[in-house]
Amino acid sequence: MSSLDQIFTATSAYSLAGVAAIGFIAATGANTLLPKNARWQDKSTFIWLAFDAMIHFSFEGSFLYLSTFGRSVNTSTGPFAELWKEYTRADARWGTSDPTVVSLELLTVLGAGPMCCYILNQIIKNDSARHYWIVVLSTAELYGGWMTFCPEWLTGSPSLDTSNPLYLWVYLVFMNVIWVAIPLWLMWDSYGHIAGSLRQVQASARAKKN
Numbered sequence: 001m002s003s004l005d006q007i008f009t010a011t012s013a014y015s016l017a018g019v020a021a022i023g024f025i026a027a028t029g030a031n032t033l034l035p036k037n038a039r040w041q042d043k044s045t046f047i048w049l050a051f052d053a054m055i056h057f058s059f060e061g062s063f064l065y066l067s068t069f070g071r072s073v074n075t076s077t078g079p080f081a082e083l084w085k086e087y088t089r090a091d092a093r094w095g096t097s098d099p100t101v102v103s104l105e106l107l108t109v110l111g112a113g114p115m116c117c118y119i120l121n122q123i124i125k126n127d128s129a130r131h132y133w134i135v136v137l138s139t140a141e142l143y144g145g146w147m148t149f150c151p152e153w154l155t156g157s158p159s160l161d162t163s164n165p166l167y168l169w170v171y172l173v174f175m176n177v178i179w180v181a182i183p184l185w186l187m188w189d190s191y192g193h194i195a196g197s198l199r200q201v202q203a204s205a206r207a208k209k210n
Helices: 010-033 040-066 079-088 099-124 130-154 165-209
Strands: none
Touching: 010 040, 010 079, 040 079, 040 099, 040 165, 099 130, 130 165
16 A cells, blocks of 8 residues: 555645645635625636636646647656646656647647636626636537547556546546536536526517517
8 A cells, every 4th residue: 555655745735735826816816806796606607717727827838838849748847847747647648748638738728728818807897798608618628628538548548547546536536527517517507697598588579579
């Protein structure tokens, strides 16, 4: 059985502390930029999207830098390289510039990140059009998660290490499931707004005809 220092390293602590710090900044942003009477759903959405954007730009942006133009995480040095080397212990593909992973991260960093910021601005302005873009973003996040792991599962998961509980339950399960569960909730919430608005328009049109 692995000793504690093998399961939870200093790099693990720094990495998770960085994630927690980003979450704190996102929550502070919601409390600062949104009105006090904002719906809890809108505050929760703001926190998630701010967290999502910062993760995409900082953590995943660094991965993209370290994995393009002949570079790879495994051959790089520096704080972010060490962070990603820690994650490669759970999923080795992230250390070798796997083309599928890098392709998905290009869309994530250059597409999903800016879209998060755009939706955040719409939330601040209380623009109902945000619900359409939330559905678009959430669909992309779900597709990205599926394409990250489905090819690996279909080939017997040769790159995944599930022997360490930290790698399995925190890195592989928790840090990926939240990008499934929360987008699904966001889609459900936005669907309610979009469908409700369309039904109101439809009902008004019928009332005018009568």
